[in-house]
Amino acid sequence: MxxxxxxxxxxxxxxxxxxxxxxxxxxxxxxxxxxxxxxxxxxxxxxxxxxxxxxxxIPADRSFERLPQDKDKGTLLVEVKSSNRMLSDLVLSPDIADQITTILDEFRDGSVLRTYGLRPKQKILFAGPPGCGKTVTAEALATELGLPLLYTRFDAVISSLLGETAANLRKVFEFAQKGTWVVFFDEFDAIGKSRQDIGEHGELKRVVNTFLQLLDNFMSDSILIAATNHETLLDRAIWRRFDEIVYFNKPEPDEIRKLVAMRLRGFPHSGLNIDSFISSMHGWSHADIERATIDAIKMVIIAGESEVTNVFFRKAVEMQKNRMGVILQNS
Incomplete structure (x- = not known):
């Protein structure tokens, strides 16, 4: 209870x-x-x-009619989401787990910190390769804190109209100031590119400047997380604006083992030697490993068998290797 x-x-x-x-x-x-x-x-x-x-x-006073929209396209700039995901559902490296725990602890004891003239870590940058846990960790943070996730639709924020992208960013920040959330900017590099990028026009440089100003003035009790798969594209000035930078790397052998075991939890797999497959999955993202594990479970179910064995798992690993090869050839 x-x-x-x-x-x-x-x-x-x-x-x-x-x-x-x-x-x-x-x-x-x-x-x-x-x-x-x-x-x-x-x-x-x-x-x-x-x-x-x-x-x-979605609470009534945050209905779709009141969510900020792009003036030209009429599309929503944000989505309000709730999540069931807990940190215990994730496999994180010890360093990342410590960073996330610190963020949670500081947020929960924010009032105590403020009595000493200090503020909790509030503006967080998640960086690293795709599929390594940035989005799911943001969801878990929201769940652990009992807050809704305010997901920013980066594709909707970018506008072809002169000045409208900066205006959209202002709308998102103004809306975020009205409540307490975990504000999540996904694929952040789309709006945070370097002002020195000679391939970008002046409008994008103005957008970066606008974002820097909005980030500096963001004084809500919310946590703001920006996630990027391409941190090298970010303007250097943006890095300094964040209170914490969490880098999500591809899993180490022990994390691979834990991830497979976690996804197999509740499904018989006594005939599977996970360690014999770790080297085959080295360099994979968390999402790649999870997909192969789930594929193995599906194979067992369809075959009418009762447990995941080396035979099924080996086939699933090979399927995932082939899939990754196709993606690599077409990227």
């Missing part, structure tokens, strides 16, 4: 008709039940919060 303080928070927010606070407290209840391994209850509560279906619940 959720703690007394959390239940009081839930009831007070309901009494005040504070939808944001109620939603945040409800997510905290779900997160607490998951920590206690009450997974069935947590899933049931999440379904109720999602109105009994797979669509994520």
């Amino acid at each position: 959720a703690s007394g303080d959390l239940l009081k928070k839930l009831f007070r927010s309901f009494k005040r008709q504070d939808t944001d606070a109620f939603y945040s407290a409800a997510l905290e209840v779900i997160a607490e039940e998951k920590k206690k391994n009450h997974n069935v209850l947590a899933e049931d509560l999440q379904k109720i919060l999602n109105n009994g279906n797979d669509h994520k619940f």
Whole structure:
């Protein structure tokens, strides 16, 4: 059962008709039940919060009509998402786990830090190769803190109209200031490219300057995370604006082992020698390893067998190698 303080928070927010606070407290209840391994209850509560279906619940005062839109195309600039993902669902390197824990601890004790004239780490840069956990870690951070994820649609922010991209960025930051979120800018390099890039026109340079100003003036209680697969493209001035930089690298052998074992959890695999495949998956991203593992499980199910064995896993690994080869040839 959720703690007394959390239940009081839930009831007070309901009494005040504070939808944001109620939603945040409800997510905290779900997160607490998951920590206690009450997974069935947590899933049931999440379904109720999602109105009994797979669509994520969005508070009434944050309906789609009120989300910021691109003036020209009319497309949404942000999405409000909730997540069930916990940090315990991820395989992170010890260094990254320590960095994330510090971010969480500082956010939770932010009021204490402020009494000393200090602010918690708030502006975070996630960098590293694709498929190595940047997005899922942002989702897990939101879940752990009981906050909605404000996902910024980078493709919608970029506009062909002169001056409109900078205007879209202002709309996103103004909206983010209205609540407490984990604000997530995905594929951030699209709007954070170097001002010295001779291949870019003056408009993009103005966009970078606008973003720097908005980032400097962002004083919300939210956490802002920008994620990039191409950190070398970022303007040098942008790096200095972040309180923390977390680099997501491809998994080491021990992390590969843990990731495969985690994805196989709950599915019989006593006949599988994971260690014999680690060298074959060296240099793969987390997403590549997860895809191969899930493919192996699917093969077993379709074949009518009862467990994942070396034979099935070897075939799945080869399939993933072929897939990666095709992608490499066409990139």
